Amino acid sequence: MSGDLPTSVMVYAAGFGTRMKALTRDMPKPLIPVSGRPLIDHTLDLARAVGPERIVVNTHYKAEILQDHLKPQGVLISDEQPDILDTGGGLRHALSLLRDGPVYTSNSDAIWAGPNPFEMLREAWDPLRMDGLMLCVPLERAVGRQGGGDFSADETGRISWGGNLVWGGVQIIKTDGLAAIKEQSFSTRLLWNPMIEAGRLMALEYPGHWCDVGHPEGITLAENMLAGTDV
Numbered sequence: 001m002s003g004d005l006p007t008s009v010m011v012y013a014a015g016f017g018t019r020m021k022a023l024t025r026d027m028p029k030p031l032i033p034v035s036g037r038p039l040i041d042h043t044l045d046l047a048r049a050v051g052p053e054r055i056v057v058n059t060h061y062k063a064e065i066l067q068d069h070l071k072p073q074g075v076l077i078s079d080e081q082p083d084i085l086d087t088g089g090g091l092r093h094a095l096s097l098l099r100d101g102p103v104y105t106s107n108s109d110a111i112w113a114g115p116n117p118f119e120m121l122r123e124a125w126d127p128l129r130m131d132g133l134m135l136c137v138p139l140e141r142a143v144g145r146q147g148g149g150d151f152s153a154d155e156t157g158r159i160s161w162g163g164n165l166v167w168g169g170v171q172i173i174k175t176d177g178l179a180a181i182k183e184q185s186f187s188t189r190l191l192w193n194p195m196i197e198a199g200r201l202m203a204l205e206y207p208g209h210w211c212d213v214g215h216p217e218g219i220t221l222a223e224n225m226l227a228g229t230d231v
Contacts, residue, residue, distance in 0.1 A: 004127040006172055007053040008098040009118075010091055010105040013040055014060035014080050017109075019215045028062040030108045031069060032213070035223050039213055040066075040108040044073065047106060050118045056097045057108075060084040088186040092178040102127065105188075107169030111222040114208015117170045124204050125172050131200040132173040132192065136165040143211040143225050144218040153203035159196055165203055168210050 017029030024032070030040035040057070047055055058078040059066050067077055078094035085093050091105060102125070104118055117135045125133055139149045145166055152163025177191050195201035211222040 004101065005122060005125060006099075006102045006104045008103045009047045009050075009052045009055045010094055010098060010103055011040065011043055011047065011055060011057045011075075011108050012087055012090060012105065012169075013066060013108045014058045014063075014084055014090060015109075016061045016084075017214075021216060023216060024061075026062075028059075028066045029214075030066060032219065034111060034213060034219055035226055038069065039111075040070075042111055043106055043108045044075070046112065046116050046118055047104065049116050050104070050122055052104070053099060054097065056094050058085075058090045058094055083185060085185045087188040088178065088181065088191055089184055091175065091188065091191075092181070095175060095178070098175075102172050102174045105171055105173060109212070109214045109218075110169050111211045111213055111226065112168070112206075112208065113210070113225050113228075114206065117168060117206065120204060120206070121170065121172050127174070129200065130172075130202050131177075131195040131198070132171055133202045133204055134159065134171040135168045135206050136203045137168050137206045137210040139164040139166055141206070141209045142166040143209055144215070144221040145212050146215065151203060153205075157202040157204065158199050159201045159203045161196070165205070166210070168206060 013030040017024035031038045055075045056078050057075050060080040076097045149164040150167045151159045151165040153159050181190050211225050212218050213222050
């Protein structure tokens with residue numbers, strides 16, 4: 001099914017990073033260093049491993065600083081001005097830069113220790129029975145997670161809300177449903193919900209560890225996690 005594999009990656013980097021407090025006063029969260037490298041560069045390295053034709057990054061807060069960092073790396077910029085559009089609205093805003101068909105999307109505030117999440121999704125993707133495939137981490141391996149899980153999955157992988165699976169922020173998703181959503185700024189939840197109802201949004205369990213770097217404590221936790229692995 002190689003013709004049905006995503007050829008584009010969307011990386012979310014437009015947020016204000018308010019949980020980072022003073023760290024994002026003068027710097028967008030994706031540029032905060034983890035183990036000596038900007039947070040977003042860790043994500044871009046993982047994304048490039050699947051050989052995408054294009055990588056699109058959305059920007060809003062401290063956009064010029066982030067764009068100056070990204071442009072030499074050959075990524076495309078989807079700038080959200082004057083209003084930030086949330087994950088679903090941001091994805092729809094970037095569709096003209098993305099190829100038709102399913103796309104990878106990724107948050108830029110997590111660190112992975114284990115197999116490449118994009119490669120795992122590519123190997124498991126089955127567009128005949130899936131409209132979306134989300135990489136999820138059991139709560140006990142979700143380092144720095146503040147709060148409970150997001151989802152549960154049945155024996156076939158079909159997702160439902162509530163449970164001990166934490167969405168790691170990386171997925172393959174079909175974008176057709178975006179056209180029917182009336183809101184301008186909206187969460188990807190509005191795209192997920194019809195897929196969940198149809199039994200076509202699936203979870204893939206990540207076998208390694210994942211760290212949320214959306215809050216200051218997450219930086220040290222992520223660095224310690226990486227130092228204890230071969231990643």
